[in-house]
Amino acid sequence: MAPGHRFFLMIKENFLLLINFGTMVWYRKIVEDIIIVRILIRGGMSPFDNFSATKEILEDTFGGNAGNMVYLYSIFRILMTEGTEIDLDYYRPERGQTSSREIDEINEKYDLYIIPLADAFRSSFVPSLKRLTNFVEKLKIRVVVIGSGMKIPMGEDVTEAHSYDKEVKRFAKAVLKRSAIFGVRGENTEKYLKNLGFSGSEVRAIGCPSLYFHGSQLPLRSVPQDFGKQSKLIVTNSMITSAEIHEFMRKITDSFDNYVFVPQLRRELNELYYGMPYRAKGYPYPINISDKIFRAGKARFFLNVPTWIEHNSKADLSVGPRLHGNIASMLGGTPSLILMKDGRMQELVDFHNLTHISMNDLKPDTDLIDIVHKSDFNSINSVHEANFRNFVDFLKENRVASIYDDADHAENTPFDKRIKEIEFNDPVIPYSACDMEEIIKRCNEFFPAQEKYINGLHRDSAYKRAYERFMPGFITDEEGWGHKFIMKRAGYKE
Template sequence: MCADVMEKTEQSSKDESKTLPKMPRSVPRVALLWKTLNLGLYSNSEFGELYKAVGHNTGNLAFVYAIASQITNPVQLFPWHVSAAKLKESADIVVIPCANQLGRHTELGDFADRLSDAGLPVVAIGLGAQAEDYTKDVVTSPGTLRWAQVIARLSVSSLPNIYTRGAYTTSQLDKLGVQGSLPGGCPSYFTNQDVKLGQKIYENWTKNPLPRSITVAGGHESWVKTREIEHQLIGMMMDPLVPGQYVVQSMGDMIKISRGEFDSIEEKTLTNIRLHTVPHYSLEEFKVWCRTYARSFYDVPSWMDTLRRHDLTIGSRYHGVALALQAERMGLTITIDSRTRELCENTSVPHISSSELTAPITRSSLKKVIRFDPSTYDAHRATAAKHYVQFLENNMLKPAPYLQKIAESS
């Protein structure tokens, strides 16, 4: 970071340290920063409206749904651009469902200003750092760094108020001089309320000697290094007797293929998506393939209900795979960077690096790759829930009773 930016950041931190957050009431009203949990009759929504509502990635729905289910305080939803005045008027504490905001791809200076002006205690849940791998340090914009600093300052106490995706993100915050984070994972780890979730996953996984119907958690057409993997997964998914599905999450054009929005996709991009999925098909055949297999989901219950119809969900989208496990089915994430690996390691999601998943990929080879011990999974989940419950309570958030039960099952 250049000297003038460091000077401005240090001065900003000094100025902000003069103002401490207001202490909330005994059961604080929560402002959850997400526009809506119910997209209504989204079958008739314009794509742009729908894409914006899911935060440009349907995977966001997984952790937002989880957080909203895990807090029993009075909760009201607000969009990220909510004014400081509205927050002060309506809430006592701000909860931010986070993704991989810590990276060079974000500029959150305006957001930092609004949080600082509101002066309310802030809790960030699920923050992740985005870098190529664990050997690289994350690079942030000045605005995003200040955003993280403001959140850490606006803690209800001296205890951590940032729940990160894992030790890597916490270490990166420490290197940036942002103290007050707890390495945890993703709150979607606790979507399923059963204390013996691992046992149910294992029972379903071992019913058949090999996985039959497969869901592919589809990647992105620009991820060339995973393209050959994607081709093989799609080939297995298209079994004529036990057909699966190709579930897309992001970016916009990938989601559009699941909704038949072909005319609004640039010709070059549409070609690249075809090459990434079924390169041996003509353009018209590709469109038929999309209508047959490509899917996207806009609420978590329906997404999970579909995943439970398939024996295995596999692909490079963490949340698409993680939801399969919460639906009591097996999943395997193909990790492509630090954010997906960190999430898998902290939520016991089976995973393998894209560089390690070599051809040929078959049902037999996948069965051998996936190592899943139900007792270890349930024990880890219970311990993680215990830390998560303590984090929520330390920040004056009331955990849902089912979350307490998972925490007490260790």
């Protein structure tokens, strides 16, 4: 912990009694003179998990978008100091799956709850935000939000009324009762929360923590001077984007031979792994396994971050509208050109001074090679060090220790050592580019697992409906044995 934030009262039987500013008291075990700090963090997949494609599909371990893995990967490394233990909540609080007993155990076991959020301030996330707020309001430990943002169109006035204002305000109030500063992605979200009544001392723009993985300096290379049609590209894209971006990205894949398309959504993993088609039609986007990009084997879906960064580090350029797909490249040293498609991305592009082109500036004759030779791919360096120090100060003011408390750079960290011990699974190549042996292997693995998973869902749903119908109140009282039975039957831990 940061110096001066704690003082010792008593050591007895290998336990330490601590006081934080005279307000919070707890016991923590001492192991070899290191104080064990326990952190619970919002997320569905630890950087140390090495899951199969089948598990990631069925259990949605990365929360629908693999970009979440990049975000969490950096936060784990930054917060994992000597003596720090980090556990995941597996999205249980926002899914309403935590009982009163579990919350009591969390208050007893953990020192801190970290909530990394992306574009959480949006109407579709309101039900989850309500449940997350209910959970936070019952916590007695510190709670810190790292990097929340809004999902808005470019140019929208954030001071106008939004359907989710009431729930955002309630959530922020609950968090600020348990921390000093609420961390947001950029100036738009900061302005939005101030408009809801929060002061400048309570809210701070900190950018995206994934860009602070390496500390005060990024290992970015320059784009080769001879960049051209022979250059190696990482291509990212999103089905739900503008026609201008779709046209531009398709032109790239038509004219460049040496590229790899990196999709990020769970439904795209379904498509690549066992050929499940998209229900949507008419999009100028690879939504069918028969697309030439897939048939040529020019796509990879990464099941973990280390293989993702390693693969992308060998490219000359990363281009597309996927923010964290491009950041995965930047963490490996590869320069990136972000195609800015909405206000959510604009906020981070502006804050980090990222190399970009707006979708509004894309024309039918826009040429990637011309853009590359006119762009400054080191623009982020003009603000990165100051942004990094602002982020570290934010952590310190919230009494959150990090590997950067006393250093701008860190090597061979506890996180790094653990990552090196793991042999991570390779990325998934497209189903239509596999030989028959690989197709049979995938089918034999996935479909029995899917059947077992679906049968389990039906079974647990049937139990719940039966008890709700014939024994009213049996499962609604979360302190009653009926609730506990159903929770256990449904696979939830006590």
